[in-house]
Amino acid sequence: MREMHLNLFIFGCGHHRAAWRHPASAIERLNDARYYESLAQTAERGKFDAIFFADWHAIDNIADGPRSYFDPLTLLAALARATEKIGLISTVSSTFTTPFHAARTLASLDHLSKGRIGWNVVTSMFDSEARNHGYDAMPPHAWRYGRATEFIDAVQKLWDSWDADAVINDRHGDYACKDKVRAVNHKGEHFSTQGPLTIPRPPQGHPVLFQAGASEEGRAVAAAKAEAIYAVAYDLEAAQDYYRDMQRRAKLAGREKGIPVMPGLVTYVASTQAEAKAKQQALDELLPVATSLRQLESFIAQDCSGWELDAPVPALPPLEDFTGPKGRYATVLRIIRSEQPTLRQLLGRLAAGGGHCTMVGTPEMIADRMEDWWRNDGADGFNLMPPSLPSDIEDFVDQVVPVLQKRGLFRTEYQTDTLRGHLSLPPV
Numbered sequence: 001m002r003e004m005h006l007n008l009f010i011f012g013c014g015h016h017r018a019a020w021r022h023p024a025s026a027i028e029r030l031n032d033a034r035y036y037e038s039l040a041q042t043a044e045r046g047k048f049d050a051i052f053f054a055d056w057h058a059i060d061n062i063a064d065g066p067r068s069y070f071d072p073l074t075l076l077a078a079l080a081r082a083t084e085k086i087g088l089i090s091t092v093s094s095t096f097t098t099p100f101h102a103a104r105t106l107a108s109l110d111h112l113s114k115g116r117i118g119w120n121v122v123t124s125m126f127d128s129e130a131r132n133h134g135y136d137a138m139p140p141h142a143w144r145y146g147r148a149t150e151f152i153d154a155v156q157k158l159w160d161s162w163d164a165d166a167v168i169n170d171r172h173g174d175y176a177c178k179d180k181v182r183a184v185n186h187k188g189e190h191f192s193t194q195g196p197l198t199i200p201r202p203p204q205g206h207p208v209l210f211q212a213g214a215s216e217e218g219r220a221v222a223a224a225k226a227e228a229i230y231a232v233a234y235d236l237e238a239a240q241d242y243y244r245d246m247q248r249r250a251k252l253a254g255r256e257k258g259i260p261v262m263p264g265l266v267t268y269v270a271s272t273q274a275e276a277k278a279k280q281q282a283l284d285e286l287l288p289v290a291t292s293l294r295q296l297e298s299f300i301a302q303d304c305s306g307w308e309l310d311a312p313v314p315a316l317p318p319l320e321d322f323t324g325p326k327g328r329y330a331t332v333l334r335i336i337r338s339e340q341p342t343l344r345q346l347l348g349r350l351a352a353g354g355g356h357c358t359m360v361g362t363p364e365m366i367a368d369r370m371e372d373w374w375r376n377d378g379a380d381g382f383n384l385m386p387p388s389l390p391s392d393i394e395d396f397v398d399q400v401v402p403v404l405q406k407r408g409l410f411r412t413e414y415q416t417d418t419l420r421g422h423l424s425l426p427p428v
C-alpha cells in the first residue's frame with residue numbers, strides 16, 4: 001500500500017531567515033549536539049522516514065544569521081547513537097569529495113546506525129566554495145554533473161567491493177573470504193580508485209541515494225541514479241510538472257516503479273488559521289527590512305526603496321521581459337499573483353523557504369493540502385522545512401501527524417529498521 005513519506009530538513013534555528021532573532025530561538029545551542037539529538041528524536045516520535053542536512057563549503061553575510069554549523073556527516077555519527085529507527089541523510093558534494101572518502105564515511109555511518117543512512121549528492125554552486133578547494137571559481141555545470149555521475153558509480157563500486165557474506169570470522173581459519181573482497185580498479189575521466197574499501201559492505205548494501213537536480217543535467221542524473229528526489233515546488237501545478245517529468249524520465253530509464261519525489265514544505269500550524277497567520281507574521285516582523293529589501297531588489301532587478309512596507313506589492317513586468325535569472329523571478333511573480341501580499345509579507349515568504357510551498361492553517365487544513373498533493377501527482381512525501389526550530393517541528397508532530405495517521409496516509413509505527421525499508425525501496 002502506498003504511504004506518504006516525511007523527511008525533516010534540519011537547518012540552524014529554522015528555515016525562516018529571522019528565526020534565530022526570536023527571543024525563544026535556540027541560537028545559543030547551535031554548537032550543542034543535544035540540540036540536534038532532540039530534533040531528531042522529535043522527528044522519530046512522529047515516525048518520520050528521515051532527517052536531512054544540507055551542506056555548503058563556504059560562508060557569507062555572516063552578520064545576517066548563523067552560517068556555521070557542524071559538518072553533517074560527523075553530526076550523523078552522534079545522531080546514529082541518539083536514535084533507533086529514523087533514517088539519517090547527509091548532503092555530499094561530488095565536486096569537492098573523492099569517492100573513496102565518501103564511500104568509507106558513508107559505509108561507516110551505515111554500520112554505526114545499523115542501516116539508516118542516505119546521501120544527497122550535490123554538485124555545489126558557489127565560487128566561494130570552489131575557492132576553499134583549490135579552484136578559482138566553480139567549474140562549469142556540465143563538467144560538475146559529469147563528475148557527479150562518475151562519483152556515484154565509483155562510490156557504489158567501492159561498496160560492492162565486499163560481498164555481503166565476505167566476513168566469516170573463523171577463529172581457526174580466515175577472517176574473510178579472499179575471493180569475496182575485490183579490487184575495483186576504477187579509472188575514469190575524473191577519478192581513479194583501486195579498492196577494495198577498508199570496511200565491509202554497508203548493512204543496506206548501498207546507503208540510499210537522494211538527488212535534487214532541477215536543470216536538464218540534474219534531472220538526467222536523478223532519473224538514472226537517484227532512489228529518492230528532493231524538489232522545489234511553489235504550488236501543486238509546479239509540483240505536478242516536475243513530478244510527471246521525473247516519472248516519465250524514470251520510466252524511460254527502465255525504472256518501472258518510478259522514483260519517490262519529496263518537495264520542500266514550510267508549515268505554520270495552529271488551532272485556528274488566525275493563530276497560524278499570527279505566527280508567520282511574528283517571524284516576518286523580525287526580518288531586518290534593509291537586508292531583505294536588498295535581496296528582493298537583486299531577485300527582481302528593481303529599486304524598491306519607494307515601496308510601502310505594509311501596502312500590496314506593485315505589479316511587476318512579465319517574465320518574458322526579465323533578462324536576469326528567471327527561476328527566482330518566476331517565483332516572485334507567482335507569490336504576487338496568488339497571494340497579493342504586502343511588501344513585508346513577500347519578504348517573509350522569500351525569507352522562509354524561498355520558492356518552496358508554504359502552508360498556513362489548522363492541522364486539518366494542512367493535512368488536506370498535503371493529501372491533495374500526494375493523491376494528485378504532486379508528491380510522494382514532503383521534505384519538511386520548519387520556519388522555526390524546535391517549536392514548529394513539535395507542532396507538526398503533535399498536531400498534523402495524528403491527522404495524517406487517522407486518515408491512513410502515514411505510518412503509526414515503524415515497520416522496518418532501515419531507511420531503505422522505510423522508503424519501500426528494493427534491497428541492493
Ligand SMILES: Cc1cc2nc3c(=O)[nH]c(=O)nc-3n(C[C@H](O)[C@H](O)[C@H](O)COP(=O)(O)O)c2cc1C
Binds near residue numbers: 219383
Ligand atoms: C531540498 C534541497 C536541498 C539541497 N541541498 C543542497 C546542499 O546541501 N548543497 C548544495 O550545494 N546544493 C543543494 N541543493 C541544490 C541542488 O543540489 C541543485 O543544485 C539545485 O536543485 C539546482 O539544480 P541543478 O544543479 O540541476 O541546476 C539542494 C536542493 C534542494 C531542493
